[in-house]
Amino acid sequence: MSTMTRDIAIVGAGIAGLAAGRVLQDAGHRVQVFDKSRSTGGRLCTRRGEDWQADHGAQCWTEAGAAALWQPRLITLGGDGQHTLNPAVQRYVGAPRMGAPAKLLGTGLTVHTQSTINCLQRLNGLWQLQSAEHGLLPTGFDAVLLAQPAAQAATLLATTQSPLAALAQSVTMRGCWTLMLRFSKPVAVDFDAAFINKGALGWMARDSHKPGRSGQETWVAQATAGWSEAHIEATAEDALALLLPEFSGWTGAVPDQTSAHRWRYADCEQPATLGCIWSSDEQVGLCGDWLNGGRMEGAWLSGRQLGLEVLGR
Numbered sequence: 001m002s003t004m005t006r007d008i009a010i011v012g013a014g015i016a017g018l019a020a021g022r023v024l025q026d027a028g029h030r031v032q033v034f035d036k037s038r039s040t041g042g043r044l045c046t047r048r049g050e051d052w053q054a055d056h057g058a059q060c061w062t063e064a065g066a067a068a069l070w071q072p073r074l075i076t077l078g079g080d081g082q083h084t085l086n087p088a089v090q091r092y093v094g095a096p097r098m099g100a101p102a103k104l105l106g107t108g109l110t111v112h113t114q115s116t117i118n119c120l121q122r123l124n125g126l127w128q129l130q131s132a133e134h135g136l137l138p139t140g141f142d143a144v145l146l147a148q149p150a151a152q153a154a155t156l157l158a159t160t161q162s163p164l165a166a167l168a169q170s171v172t173m174r175g176c177w178t179l180m181l182r183f184s185k186p187v188a189v190d191f192d193a194a195f196i197n198k199g200a201l202g203w204m205a206r207d208s209h210k211p212g213r214s215g216q217e218t219w220v221a222q223a224t225a226g227w228s229e230a231h232i233e234a235t236a237e238d239a240l241a242l243l244l245p246e247f248s249g250w251t252g253a254v255p256d257q258t259s260a261h262r263w264r265y266a267d268c269e270q271p272a273t274l275g276c277i278w279s280s281d282e283q284v285g286l287c288g289d290w291l292n293g294g295r296m297e298g299a300w301l302s303g304r305q306l307g308l309e310v311l312g313r
Contacts, residue, residue, distance in 0.1 A: 023307025
């Protein structure tokens with residue numbers, strides 16, 4: 001294991017990329033993280049407005065870490081299906097907002113937001129990165145780690161002719177339409193969250209019930225992967241028009257304000273169980289939930305594992 005300080009680039013400031021960066025920087029390496037978004041956390045995110053907030057990405061996870069235990073009245077709707085309740089499962093959410101774990105992991109890391117890395121090239125033993133916003137970056141890197149959805153990683157790896165591109169291309173990613181619904185008074189149902197086994201919606205939750213939340217009554221509803229993929233190119237207005245009647249059908253409630261968000265790469269059809277991938281020959285690594293079971297805690301473990309593999313541990 002080399003003790004030489006190295007410059008390492010990480011593309012993606014979600015939970016996997018930040019976990020890898022934390023391991024490597026704590027070991028003494030110089031780490032820079034790049035992300036196309038305006039903030040860190042990826043799908044660990046919260047949309048905020050005047051007196052309301054909604055977790056419109058990941059809803060919860062089953063391992064604690066900078067998080068609070070969430071104990072909703074959880075039910076299933078729509079009869080038998082893929083969703084059943086396991087009373088032993090404990091669910092956690094970031095508090096006071098979903099991005100709290102990402103913020104903790106990112107403390108002290110050099111993170112460049114609004115930096116869309118669109119090309120990689122190897123020159124004189126170093127990786128050169130190019131961003132859509134800033135062109136060719138001045139720093140050369142000893143290693144580059146891609147903490148992105150498989151489809152995005154495949155596109156970027158294609159610019160390098162890396163054999164890892166084929167692996168990323170083999171993964172089928174799926175989208176998800178998410179509704180954020182605000183109410184002037186509490187929705188009169190006897191549950192706070194529900195898995196749904198029938199229709200276009202797969203999940204709904206009283207988001208304002210989560211620990212640390214404040215403000216008006218807010219619900220999040222997420223469409224199934226099948227419905228989302230079939231309507232992946234729909235406008236937000238059309239998605240709302242089609243999904244709102246389903247929410248109201250289950251709850252009897254009509255929201256005062258609505259918005260919708262499309263996650264083009266929300267999950268994958270068959271998540272891998274590789275944990276992560278590290279090519280010491282290329283000095284390229286891959287991490288993310290799609291490589292480690294598909295869940296948010298899997299993303300954290302994947303990034304941490306990749307950081308340790310880069311260190312040779």
